Amino acid sequence: MQLIKPDINIDFVGKRKIAMIISIALILIGLASLVVKGGPNYGIDFAGGTLVQVQFAQPTDATAIKKALKGLDLGSVVVQRFGDNQNEFLIRVEQSTAELQGLSVQIQKALGQTYEKGDVDIRRVEMVGPQVGKDLRNKGLKAIFYAMLGLLAYISWRFEFRFAVGAIVALVHDVMITLGAFSLFDKEIDLPIIAAFLAIIGYSLNDTIIVYDRIRENTGKHNKESFPFIINRSINETLSRTLLTSGTTLLVVLALFVLGGGVIHNFAFAMLVGVLIGTYSSIFVASPILIFWEQKNKAKAK
Amino acid sequence: MSKSLRFRSVLVLLCLLLSVFAIAPTLMQGNLPQWWTNTIGPIQLGLDLQGGMHLVLGVEVDKAVESRIDTIIDQTETLLREKDIIFKRLERRPGDQLVILVYDAAEGAKVDALMADNYPSLEAETITGAGGYIEKHFRLSDKEIENIKDYAVRQALETMRNRVDQFGVSEPTLQRQSGYRILIQLPGIEDPERAIALLGKTARLEFKMVDETANIQDAVAGKLPEGTQLLYERNVNRSTGATTEKPLVVFDKTVLTGDLLSDANVRIDTRFNEPYVSIEFNAVGAKRFDQITAANVGKRMAIVLDDTIYSAPVIRERIAGGSAQISGSFTSQEATDLAIILRAGSLPAPVKIMENRTVGPSLGQDSINKGIKSILVGAVLVVLAMIIYYKFSGVVAVIALSLNLVFIAAMLAMFGATLTLPGLAGVVLTVGMAVDANVLIFERIREEIRLGRAPKLALESGYGKAFMTIIDANLTTLLAALVLFQFGTGPVRGFAVTLSIGIIASLFTAIFVSRVVFDFFLKGRDVKRLSI
Numbered sequence: 018m019q020l021i022k023p024d025i026n027i028d029f030v031g032k033r034k035i036a037m038i039i040s041i042a043l044i045l046i047g048l049a050s051l052v053v054k055g056g057p058n059y060g061i062d063f064a065g066g067t068l069v070q071v072q073f074a075q076p077t078d079a080t081a082i083k084k085a086l087k088g089l090d091l092g093s094v095v096v097q098r099f100g101d102n103q104n105e106f107l108i109r110v111e112q113s114t115a116e117l118q119g120l121s122v123q124i125q126k127a128l129g130q131t132y133e134k135g136d137v138d139i140r141r142v143e144m145v146g147p148q149v150g151k152d153l154r155n156k157g158l159k160a161i162f163y164a165m166l167g168l169l170a171y172i173s174w175r176f177e178f179r180f181a182v183g184a185i186v187a188l189v190h191d192v193m194i195t196l197g198a199f200s201l202f203d204k205e206i207d208l209p210i211i212a213a214f215l216a217i218i219g220y221s222l223n224d225t226i227i228v229y230d231r232i233r234e235n236t237g238k239h240n241k242e243s244f245p246f247i248i249n250r251s252i253n254e255t256l257s258r259t260l261l262t263s264g265t266t267l268l269v270v271l272a273l274f275v276l277g278g279g280v281i282h283n284f285a286f287a288m289l290v291g292v293l294i295g296t297y298s299s300i301f302v303a304s305p306i307l308i309f310w311e312q313k314n315k316a317k318a319k
Numbered sequence: 320m321s322k323s324l325r326f327r328s329v330l331v332l333l334c335l336l337l338s339v340f341a342i343a344p345t346l347m348q349g350n351l352p353q354w355w356t357n358t359i360g361p362i363q364l365g366l367d368l369q370g371g372m373h374l375v376l377g378v379e380v381d382k383a384v385e386s387r388i389d390t391i392i393d394q395t396e397t398l399l400r401e402k403d404i405i406f407k408r409l410e411r412r413p414g415d416q417l418v419i420l421v422y423d424a425a426e427g428a429k430v431d432a433l434m435a436d437n438y439p440s441l442e443a444e445t446i447t448g449a450g451g452y453i454e455k456h457f458r459l460s461d462k463e464i465e466n467i468k469d470y471a472v473r474q475a476l477e478t479m480r481n482r483v484d485q486f487g488v489s490e491p492t493l494q495r496q497s498g499y500r501i502l503i504q505l506p507g508i509e510d511p512e513r514a515i516a517l518l519g520k521t522a523r524l525e526f527k528m529v530d531e532t533a534n535i536q537d538a539v540a541g542k543l544p545e546g547t548q549l550l551y552e553r554n555v556n557r558s559t560g561a562t563t564e565k566p567l568v569v570f571d572k573t574v575l576t577g578d579l580l581s582d583a584n585v586r587i588d589t590r591f592n593e594p595y596v597s598i599e600f601n602a603v604g605a606k607r608f609d610q611i612t613a614a615n616v617g618k619r620m621a622i623v624l625d626d627t628i629y630s631a632p633v634i635r636e637r638i639a640g641g642s643a644q645i646s647g648s649f650t651s652q653e654a655t656d657l658a659i660i661l662r663a664g665s666l667p668a669p670v671k672i673m674e675n676r677t678v679g680p681s682l683g684q685d686s687i688n689k690g691i692k693s694i695l696v697g698a699v700l701v702v703l704a705m706i707i708y709y710k711f712s713g714v715v716a717v718i719a720l721s722l723n724l725v726f727i728a729a730m731l732a733m734f735g736a737t738l739t740l741p742g743l744a745g746v747v748l749t750v751g752m753a754v755d756a757n758v759l760i761f762e763r764i765r766e767e768i769r770l771g772r773a774p775k776l777a778l779e780s781g782y783g784k785a786f787m788t789i790i791d792a793n794l795t796t797l798l799a800a801l802v803l804f805q806f807g808t809g810p811v812r813g814f815a816v817t818l819s820i821g822i823i824a825s826l827f828t829a830i831f832v833s834r835v836v837f838d839f840f841l842k843g844r845d846v847k848r849l850s851i
Binding site for chain 1: 377705795805807814815
C-alpha cells in the first residue's frame with residue numbers, strides 16, 4: 018500500500034510564510050493563555066501542596082466532598098473527578114505540612130465523619146514541601162536546558178551549525194506550543210510532564226534529523242539546483258516515512274491517552290500534542306528556517 | 320546457508336535464549352529452581368506500581384548544632400564551678416555562639432585557658448565593656464559545624480534503619496541525599512501513617528523534676544520561674560479514649576536521658592489490663608537513676624518524650640537496679656511502637672517531612688493493568704498498520720517489534736532496573752518509535768526498487784543508506800533520555816531507563832534482526848518481486 022505517491026511534489030517551502038503565521042499565532046495563543054492565567058499551572062510536584070486520591074463506594078459529588086471538608090482549615094481546596102471511575106476524586110490542597118500528623122489523616126478523618134466508614138478508600142497521597150517543589154522545578158528546567166545544549170552540540174558536529182539552530186528553533190517552537198496547550202486546556206504540569214517534554218524534544222528531533230539527512234544527501238546529488246528546491250525535494254522524499262512513523266506513534270499515544278488511566282492521562286496528552294506539532298515543525302519550521310538563514314547571509318554578503 | 324547468515328542467526332537466537340532466561344523469573348514467580356532466581360530476579364516494580372510509600376525527610380541539622388552547644392555549656396558550667404572560676408553567666412546566642420560573661424580580666428584569662436584546654440576546636444573572641452562585663456565568645460569552626468551536621472544525618476539514617484528493621488518491612492530503601500535529606504522507600508506498606516509516626520519521632524526521652532512550688536495559672540499565662548519550663552502531660556480517658564492535656568511546670572535541667580537505655584519492652588499492667596513500656600538502663604544510667612531517686616524521694620519526676628509528659632510519678636523510694644516504666648494509657652500498638660523507637664535510639668535532631676508519596680496497592684495494580692492494556696492495544700494497532708502498509712515486509716517488522724519487547728523486558732530484569740508507571744509509558748512510546756527504523760529502511764528499499772534494482776540489491780542498499788540516518792535520529796533521542804536520567808528523580812527516571820533501553824533494543828532489532836529475517840527468507844530463492 019502507498020499513501021504518498023513516489024513522485025509527489027508539494028510546495029512546502031513556498032508555503033513557509035503561511036506556516037510561519039500559523040506557528041506564531043499558535044505560540045501567541047498559548048502565551049496569551051499563560052499570561053491571563055498567571056503563568057504555568059504547576060501541579061504539586063513543582064508548586065508544593067498535598068494531593069489525595071479518594072475512591073468512594075457510593076456515588077457522591079465534588080460539592081458534597083467540599084462540604085465534608087469544611088471543618089478543616091485547609092485554605093483553598095480543589096476537588097475534581099478523576100479517571101474513568103465516577104466515584105473517584107482528587108482532592109488538592111495548596112498547603113503542605115511538615116508535621117508528622119499529615120493533612121491526609123485529617124482529610125480521611127473528616128471524610129469518615131460524613132461518609133460511611135468502609136466507603137472511603139484513600140488510594141494515593143502525595144505531599145510535596147515547597148523546598149522540594151522548588152528543587153524539582155530547577156532540576157526539570159536544567160534537564161531541558163542541558164538536553165537542548167547537548168543536542169545543539171551533536172547536530173553541529175554531525176551536520177552544520179545552521180542545521181543545529183534550525184532544529185533547536187523547531188524544538189523551542191514545539192515545547193512552547195505544547196506548554197500553551199496545557200495552559201489552554203487547564204492541565205497541570207507535573208514531574209511526568211517534564212519527561213513528556215523531553216520525549217517530545219527527542220521525537221521532534223528524530224523527525225527533523227531525517228529530513229536534514231536527506232537535505233545533506235541531496236545537496237551533494239543536485240548541486241546545480243537552488244537550496245530551497247533541494248529542501249522541498251527532501252521534505253517530499255521523506256514525506257511518506259514522516260507520516261507513517263507519526264501515524265504509528267500517534268496510534269500508541271492515543272492508546273495510552275484513552276486506556277492508560279488517570280495518572281498517565283496528562284502525560285499522554287502532552288505526547289499527543291507534541292507528536293502532532295513535532296511532525297508539523299519538522300516539515301514547516303525546521304527546514305524553512307535554513308532558507309531564512311541563507312537569505313539573511315546573502316543579504317549580509319551584499 | 321552462507322556463513323555470515325548462519326553466524327547472525329545463531330547470534331539472534333542466543334540473544335533470544337538469554338532474554339527468555341532473564342524474563343522467566345518475572346513470568347513464573349516461584350516455580351523456578353533457586354539458582355535461577357538468584358542469578359536474575361523478577362523485574363522490580365516501582366512504588367507507583369506495587370504500592371508503597373516514598374518519603375523524603377529533612378534533618379533539622381541546625382538543631383543538632385544548637386544541642387551540641389548546649390552540651391558544651393552544661394559541661395563548661397560544671398568545669399567552671401570545679402575550678403572556682405567566678406563568672407556571671409553562660410549562654411547560647413544566635414549564630415551558634417557560646418558566651419561566658421566574667422567580671423574582670425583575670426577571671427577572663429582563666430576562662431580562656433580552661434576553654435583552650437578542653438575545647439581546642441572552638442574559635443575564641445573577647446568583647447570588653449559590654450554592660451560593664453567582659454564577654455568571652457566562643458564559636459564552633461565552620462568545619463566543626465559541618466561535621467556535626469554530617470554526623471547528625473548519618474546518625475539519623477542509622478537510627479531510622481534500626482526502626483525500619485524492627486518495624487518489619489520487606490526490602491526497604493534508605494538513602495542519604497544532598498541537603499541533609501534522607502530518602503526512605505517502603506514498598507507495600509499497609510499503614511503509612513503509623514510508619515510516619517514511627518520514623519519521624521525524635522524519641523528524645525528525658526527525665527525532669529517537677530517544680531511543685533510554681534503557680535500553674537501564672538505559668539500558663541507566660542510567667543515562669545527562672546530555670547523552669549511549661550510542659551503538658553498527656554492523659555487518655557480510659558472509657559472514652561479522648562486525650563486531654565494538663566499543664567505542669569518542670570525544671571529545665573534534664574536529670575537523665577534516654578541515651579543511657581539498654582532495652583525497652585512492652586509489658587501488661589495486670590490491674591487495668593493495660594500495656595506499658597518497661598525500660599532498662601545501662602550500668603551508667605542505672606547508677607545515675609539510683610542517685611537521683613535517692614536524692615528526690617517524695618518528689619515527682621516527669622518522664623518526657625519529645626516535650627510531652629507521659630507520666631509524672633512520685634518517687635516513693637530509692638530505685639536501684641536500673642529499671643523503670645513508662646505508662647500513659649497506651650493502646651497496645653502505641654506501646655509496641657514506643658518500645659521500638661526507644662530500643663532503636665533517638666534521632667540526633669528533629670526531622671520534617673519534605674515529600675511524601677503514598678500509593679495504595681489497589682491503585683498500583685490498576686496502573687499495571689491499564690499500562691499493559693495500552694501496550695497491547697498500541698502494539699496491535701501498530702502491527703495492523705505495518706502489515707497493511709508493507710505486507711510481507713510488514714510481518715518482518717512485526718517480528719522485529721515483538722523481539723524488541725522481549726529484549727526490553729529482559730534488559731530491565733538483567734540490569735535490575737525499576738519499572739515505574741512513566742516507565743510503562745516509555746515502553747508504549749518505544750513501540751511506536753521502534754517501527755520507525757524499519758519504516759525508514761523500507762521506504763529506502765522502495766526507492767531503490769523504483770530505480771529498477773533487483774530485490775536483493777535493493778535490500779542491500781536500502782539497509783546501507785538508511786543506516787546512518789537511523790543512528791543519527793536515535794542517538795539524539797538517546798541523548799535526551801540520558802539527560803532525563805541524570806536530572807530526573809523517581810518515576811521520571813523510570814521513563815528515562817525504559818526509553819533508553821527501548822532505543823538500544825530497537826536499533827538492534829530493526830537493523831540487525833529484521834535483516835537476518837529477510838536474508839533467511841530470500842536465501843537460495845530467486846525472488847523477482849519483493850513484497851513491500
